[in-house]
Amino acid sequence: MRSIWKGALTFGLVNVPVKVYAATEDHDVPLHQVHNKDGGRIRYQRKCEVCGEVVAYADIDRAYDDGDRTVVLTDEDLKALPSERSREIDVVEFVPTEQVDPITFDKAYYLEPDSKSPKAYVLLRETLQRTDRTAIVRFSLRQKTRLAALRVRGDVLMLQTLLWADEVREVSFPSLEDAPKVSKKELDMSASLVDSYSGDFEPDEFVDEYQKELRTLIDAKLEKGDAIDTEATFGEETEEEGGEVIDLMEALRASVEKSRQKREAG
Known part of the structure; x- marks a missing residue:
């Protein structure tokens, strides 16, 4: 370092x-932008709107505009x-x-x-x-x-x-002003679900799945070109269970049972 x-x-x-x-x-895997038509690299240039010249970063100062006047601040000004x-x-x-x-x-x-x-x-x-x-x-x-x-x-x-x-925004959501009351049974079942997922936090056990999959995709395209089979590369996509919860207690019970089965299988 x-x-x-x-x-x-x-x-x-x-x-x-x-x-x-x-x-x-x-x-993150480093990526850059290209033109989708011909693969040409997209680059950004700093152009002066007065003379039209491309300006090197070393020749750029900062300025403040109050609507009527502009004050230019040089590096020397800021360092002072x-x-x-x-x-x-x-x-x-x-x-x-x-x-x-x-x-x-x-x-x-x-x-x-x-x-x-x-x-x-x-x-x-x-x-x-x-x-x-x-x-x-x-x-x-x-x-x-x-x-x-x-x-x-x-x-x-x-x-x-x-x-x-x-810099920290204050927040108040109208949807929470008349929030429904939670029953003791729901709290107990929710606490049971939390307990079933409890453990010590070990950061090394978690990986960035998106970056891992992105690297797999890049390696596959480097090997086989654009005509890759994404299903063969990643496996067939399965639908996740979800949707609006109709019965909260039933969803909690099912979640606790699913967590229990997962722990027993592991």
Whole structure:
């Protein structure tokens, strides 16, 4: 891995030099667009609407238009912002972990100690674990001020950037205003269904079926060309059971029984 940012975690007078690494990566099969008529590659060009020239990315500035005037902002202008010059990840407060709503989670980053002695890093890590707290931090990265949750994963500190409060939509569905009451029998049967599916979450047990099937399709077309038999490649498609539930209790009972049979067979 290559670090994308270097700075220091600060809380009180404690300074923890760190390197920041992206914690996740995309596993999707890379695809590009082509013309369906002749297979030609589709490419996008950045053209200036004034002179018509194709403009290199290095020669592009940003601008703000208020409807009457346009202000051009160069890279030098943006780099001059005080928050952009800062290389600190500033701890704002330590909060109970359960107060951080997962809906606000955005991108994840690993932090590596960047000093001769990682003692301050280890101290902060152990303190977060012992107190069951999450540190709310503020820092600047890639021309944006970020709010993030600093937490522990294994023996590593990690940042989980957070959406700002006004980026999370409030919701109220009219269909739930006069929702029907649920009986105790339905709750008990539903709880039984949950129990029949209960287990420990093991991420490695799950795979991205779409990407797996896409890779199979690509391999088949590389081997046999366009005249492939998709039924032979993937097997005959079967219809899934579904549709509107008429009798909720009966559907719950059938689901519990199906889950039981599946576990016994496995």
